[in-house]
Amino acid sequence: MPNIRVSALFRPLSLKEKFEHGDSVSIRAIDTESFIFKDEKEEEIKFHFDRVFFQGSQQADIYELLALPIVKGVVDGVNGAIITYGQTGAGKTYSMEGPGIIGCNEEQKGLLPRVVDGLFNAIKLSDDMTRYTIKLSMVEIYLERVRDLFDLSKDNLQIKESKVHGIFVSGVTEISISDSAEALRSLSSGIANRAVGETQMNMASSRSHCIYIFLIQQELKNEKRYGKLILVDLAGSEKAERTGAEGRVLEEAKTINKSLSALGNVINALGSPGKGNHIPYRDSKLTRILQDALGGNSQTALLCCCSPSPSNASESLSTLRFGARAKHIKALPHVSLKEDEDTSGLGALPLTKNESCERILEKLSQKMKAEDVELLEQLFILEGIFFDPNSVEEVESAYDDMTSRTISTLHKAVEELSKTVDELKKENQVLKGLIRSC
Numbered sequence: 001m002p003n004i005r006v007s008a009l010f011r012p013l014s015l016k017e018k019f020e021h022g023d024s025v026s027i028r029a030i031d032t033e034s035f036i037f038k039d040e041k042e043e044e045i046k047f048h049f050d051r052v053f054f055q056g057s058q059q060a061d062i063y064e065l066l067a068l069p070i071v072k073g074v075v076d077g078v079n080g081a082i083i084t085y086g087q088t089g090a091g092k093t094y095s096m097e098g099p100g101i102i103g104c105n106e107e108q109k110g111l112l113p114r115v116v117d118g119l120f121n122a123i124k125l126s127d128d129m130t131r132y133t134i135k136l137s138m139v140e141i142y143l144e145r146v147r148d149l150f151d152l153s154k155d156n157l158q159i160k161e162s163k164v165h166g167i168f169v170s171g172v173t174e175i176s177i178s179d180s181a182e183a184l185r186s187l188s189s190g191i192a193n194r195a196v197g198e199t200q201m202n203m204a205s206s207r208s209h210c211i212y213i214f215l216i217q218q219e220l221k222n223e224k225r226y227g228k229l230i231l232v233d234l235a236g237s238e239k240a241e242r243t244g245a246e247g248r249v250l251e252e253a254k255t256i257n258k259s260l261s262a263l264g265n266v267i268n269a270l271g272s273p274g275k276g277n278h279i280p281y282r283d284s285k286l287t288r289i290l291q292d293a294l295g296g297n298s299q300t301a302l303l304c305c306c307s308p309s310p311s312n313a314s315e316s317l318s319t320l321r322f323g324a325r326a327k328h329i330k331a332l333p334h335v336s337l338k339e340d341e342d343t344s345g346l347g348a349l350p351l352t353k354n355e356s357c358e359r360i361l362e363k364l365s366q367k368m369k370a371e372d373v374e375l376l377e378q379l380f381i382l383e384g385i386f387f388d389p390n391s392v393e394e395v396e397s398a399y400d401d402m403t404s405r406t407i408s409t410l411h412k413a414v415e416e417l418s419k420t421v422d423e424l425k426k427e428n429q430v431l432k433g434l435i436r437s438c
């Protein structure tokens with residue numbers, strides 16, 4: 001089963017769209033997973049997704065089908081990511097937050113408040129012996145700078161990678177949350193801070209990527225498990241030329257397009273067959289933060305938000321094509337498990353042994369041919385070799401040791417063989433002498 005579930009969502013027509021085209025829409029439903037899309041030239045294209053949420057879909061259904069399995073997985077130590085993609089005004093924020101985080105009616109509640117409830121419910125239902133800790137961070141990426149939404153003074157945070165903990169935002173504020181109400185208050189203050197920052201910078205929210213990070217640690221006896229859930233409300237995906245922008249607005253549009261293209265490239269690379277191919281996570285802050293949510297130990301849901309109106313057909317088509325490409329990602333989720341490891345202060349998770357091996361292979365692939373890396377991977381599997389994830393250098397030297405040990409064994413075997421050959425030659429001479437004397 002692929003670890004990315006891609007859904008398409010069509011919000012209701014806006015008043016402006018109704019004014020322009022009446023009730024006409026550019027989609028015709030086939031079933032809950034497929035539909036016909038009519039592009040600007042009236043050509044019909046069939047799309048198939050894991051799920052399609054047509055106009056009038058319930059927020060509760062979106063949560064249950066898209067997010068609930070991921071929430072359950074995170075509580076069991078499997079990383080998760082939920083990403084909303086689409087042009088400005090397509091319904092990304094409405095799907096993520098609903099009309100508001102606090103005081104919103106049950107029917108309209110967005111994914112975020114439902115995810116919070118889901119996390120605490122799953123914890124309540126879990127084994128009493130396990131102790132859970134949940135930490136929340138909120139960051140925004142604007143013009144390739146990562147800003148802490150719980151502390152606006154931290155406006156250029158760095159994304160780092162620890163050999164033990166994977167990807168993390170260095171120095172980000174982490175708020176410990178112990179119940180839903182506390183989590184919603186924190187989320188609400190982060191969202192309010194985002195608005196303050198926008199006014200300070202004279203920028204619209206649709207121009208930045210908003211990222212919510214939940215870190216769930218479970219502790220049972222000497223064993224610790226970690227799950228990380230990342231929710232991303234992406235900046236509007238519309239093309240720069242369509243915004244008629246110039247100056248800083250054009251710069252914003254180009255930066256957004258660059259990071260969304262980087263996301264597309266990562267998705268394409270992950271979907272391409274062949275081991276050891278380079279995945280360009282480092283091409284943008286967005287893909288770097290999402291690195292272990294997309295390609296590593298994770299279950300991902302991508303919600304492609306679209307306007308159903310013919311006036312937005314071109315942008316909706318590019319959103320749907322992006323989603324269709326994403327469906328090719330393949331990777332099996334697995335549980336993050338690490339004993340006696342303290343990740344406090346770090347927005348990331350420890351590596352599993354398999355991840356560690358993958359990382360080594362990725363590193364070696366920079367120096368070796370793809371087929372050699374593949375051969376080495378097969379050897380790792382055959383020999384049951386797993387490395388200490390703490391040090392890639394240690395692993396590389398272990399690999400060097402193993403290579404030199406193999407070479408010296410082969411040298412010894414060659415020496416033995418040459419001795420045998422020499423002895424056989426001598427015997428041969430003796431036998432030839434005997435034959436001649438007969």
Ligand SMILES: Nc1ncnc2c1ncn2[C@@H]1O[C@H](COP(=O)(O)OP(=O)(O)OP(=O)(O)O)[C@@H](O)[C@H]1O
Pocket residue numbers: 011012086087088089090091092093094095205206234235236305
């Ligand atoms: N499912 C929905 N039901 C009712 N109204 C919706 C729905 N989705 C979106 N809307 C409305 O459409 C408008 C645009 O939605 P929203 O702000 O979520 O778009 P967006 O994609 O997040 O845009 P931006 O990129 O600017 O943040 C809002 O007024 C919102 O209330």
